[in-house]
Amino acid sequence: EDQVTQSPEALRLQEGESSSLNCSYTVSGLRGLFWYRQDPGKGPEFLFTLYSAGEEKEKERLKATLTKKESFLHITAPKPEDSATYLCAVQARNTDKLIFGTGTRLQVFP
Amino acid sequence: EPEVTQTPSHQVTQMGQEVILRCVPISNHLYFYWYRQILGQKVEFLVSFYNNEISEKSEIFDDQFSVERPDGSNFTLKIRSTKLEDSAMYFCASSMDAYGYTFGSGTRLTVV
Numbered sequence: 350e351d352q353v354t355q356s357p358e359a360l361r362l363q364e365g366e367s368s369s370l371n372c373s374y375t376v377s378g379l380r381g382l383f384w385y386r387q388d389p390g391k392g393p394e395f396l397f398t399l400y401s402a403g404e405e406k407e408k409e410r411l412k413a414t415l416t417k418k419e420s421f422l423h424i425t426a427p428k429p430e431d432s433a434t435y436l437c438a439v440q441a442r443n444t445d446k447l448i449f450g451t452g453t454r455l456q457v458f459p
Numbered sequence: 460e461p462e463v464t465q466t467p468s469h470q471v472t473q474m475g476q477e478v479i480l481r482c483v484p485i486s487n488h489l490y491f492y493w494y495r496q497i498l499g500q501k502v503e504f505l506v507s508f509y510n511n512e513i514s515e516k517s518e519i520f521d522d523q524f525s526v527e528r529p530d531g532s533n534f535t536l537k538i539r540s541t542k543l544e545d546s547a548m549y550f551c552a553s554s555m556d557a558y559g560y561t562f563g564s565g566t567r568l569t570v571v
Contacts, residue, residue, distance in 0.1 A: 380558075381558055381559065383559055385562075390548075390565075390567075391564050391565065392463075392465075392552075392562035392563050392564045392565045393502065393550070393562045394562070395559060395560070395561060395562075398558065398559045436502065438502075440558075444515060445490065445507055445514070445554075445557035445558075446492075446504040446507060446515055446517075447494075447502075447504060447560070448504070449501045449502040449503070450501065451500070451501050452501075
């Protein structure tokens, strides 16, 4: 069964304190792994798509990496506006639906 | 930047009533989806729609649910007889090529 597990569930960081979020997955042939940001009461906002092991993508303070079993979202020198829930999702080759993890709730304090 | 628009943002309905949730996908997108998120739980896939027909649906998407693209711009989700457990955020999404989506801001459905 295709599955996504994210850790930690919640993370509190001081402004400027870098850290990483983990997404472990099992999927029957990976088509893509996606990172989304979700603010309270809002829809998921697309961040990155990764397609193959070894791939990395960056956007401002965020960097996503992918191996055959997991993905990391690295946050460098976070700011309070980075506070949100970060969702990981996988898409298998024979489907276009996304399977989401439960997310990591990030709080960044000034 | 193009966006997916959902209306209403919040709908309250009585158990057993029919509701229609509306979405305007991004204009040149070809794939359309509905997901839902029960409070505190994962975002869950409901249905995908391509070329004017359902391409895939989950176990959640039973006979109480239906989708329609009545014209060139709207995409709707109908729940025929709402139950308390249908209370959730419902997200519409669209995609050009089925690789990654753009989600709307959601409709919060409360069944009382």
